[in-house]
Amino acid sequence: MTPGRLWAVARRLLGMALTLLATSFLVFSSLYLAPGDPASFLVRGRSASPQELAAIRHQYGFDDPFPVRYWHWLDGVLHGDFGRSYLFHQSVGEVLWSRLPATLLLVGVSTLLIAVVGIGVGIVGALRRGTRTGSAVLLLVTVGAAVPSFVAAIVLRSVLGVRLGWFPTIGNGTGVLDRLHHVVLPAIALSVTFMALVTRVTRSAMLDELRREHVEVALSRGLPRRTVIRRHVLRNALGPIVTVCGLLVSGMLVSTAIVETAFGMSGIGSLLVQSVDELDFQVVQAIVLLVVAAFVVVNTLVDLVYPLIDPRVRAAGGAR
């Protein structure tokens, strides 16, 4: 790695850190501005005198000035302490930690689906363009992109879950195989739209590359068509494919809220919905920060990988 390249990487990482800092400020302040008083949530139902409320506010530090509260929170976050959940009477870290594996499994399986099915079908769509198969791919893409995940969830549950009974329709499952069995339908519901998008991008990127003269040159040199497709068409189409996969996967955490709720799974997404309902601010803050962090980190990774995919970007000094 050249010094210039090293500097470019360092700059990207610094940019990522600054983005995360700015995000933390926005996340914290947006909840500060949100309606609803956490103190009245804490006393829940019971009538409390203004003095009692004030005491609670003081105890939890709600009456400190905004910068002080932000600083305390940020200091905690940097040390891995996201505060306490009012709802679960546990530290936010523990609450998140217990929910995280289910969501990571869901996102992981969905990512695999997007990459394998999305890219695979996209390649078929490009190579079979103008045939019956090619038209079928286009139709699938159009329909798939138009199906929201909650509709997909309902259809999958009622058909594959209830009617055919192939898959469980609710819960997380226990043990490795059972968990995987439980996650199939939610993962499909989560990734239908994303698969369609990746298929579309793959197809058009491949078609763009198929038209390039270097592809004809490679064919003119007697390389078999399969080899040319792999080494010159797919390889060159990777740029847009990786970029869009990165964007979709990094934004996927948000969509787990809908799918996890629909399938009664206990994960980060359903936790977000629950804690927003119950005004469990500390948890909401931590999850939103997590979602944004995932987005920023994955996209930074894509940016760092991109020069390996297209060496011309390297020449431009990493400025893209």
Next chain:
Amino acid sequence: MPPLEMPLLEYDGLRVELPGTARPILDGVTLSVAAGEAVALVGESGSGKSVTARAALGLLPSGARTGGQVRVDGTDLVGADAARLRAVRTGVASMIFQDPRAGINPVRRVGDFLTESLRLVGGRTRAEAEARALELLTAVGLPDPARHLRQYPHQLSGGMLQRVMIAGALTADPQLLLCDEPTTALDVTTQAEIMAVLGQLQRDRGLGLLLITHDLDLAAATCDRIYVMYAGRIVETGTAADLLAIPRHPYTAGLLGSSPPLEGTPGRLTPIPGAPLSLAEAASGCAFFARCRFAQPGRCDLTPPVLTSPVLTPPVPTLPVPAPAAPTLVACHRADELIEENR
């Protein structure tokens, strides 16, 4: 003088037609290149000369209807299966494309471009293929070849990259080199260098060469024989010297008149009026009719002229097979009168 045996490359009435067009891209193209012979195919953009060259590797536009034959080393490529096409592409003929920036994959290293067919088709090891690539880069006059093998195409100049393209075409050790406007994308000084490299390779290795160009003077300087193409047909052919001295087809004369002479004081250039026939336009008679200053309505626009020897009057439709003596053939209804008019 080309030998009497079977030509290395032979087009026999090649016809290529795309659906939805008014006229064929190629219409009865008959052309031959003998082993070790340098032949040029000259014409304006859209005349079909690039399609002709690509046909020699079986690279025809998809969906095209074809007729006639293209024989490379005796193998007919029209309707040939993939295996036979690959055999020709990897062992007999290779092509140098116009723009090396577009023709060499920008995301792979120069070394990959040069070695991939050797490794993936030729079954050589990486080390063998790289040694061969170094040898070829030296042969095309690229200094410091070892360093360039590890570089990406955007790190090389256009002229250097065209040398890489030529080296790439030589990896197959071909007998026939097809050059599709190999210098058009380069600046003038580089053009001369590349043409010198090509000429030397052709002579040293005894290659058959088909040079596609729009530049009649360049063609005459490099090649033994010249074919002039207009709207998908050969309109005139003959030895380079002959064609330049006495252009018999008004189009050939027009091409000569529209480029500055290499020697002597440049006179006024006379462009050919109008534009070449597009694929959406069909001509009932001579395709050059609308742009020809000698055109005679009622004669030139009725039937397409046939390639014939111009000294015979009246024109006898002979088979347009260029015999070894390379007689001049011209496809013009008025060719004989125009020669008498002493143009």
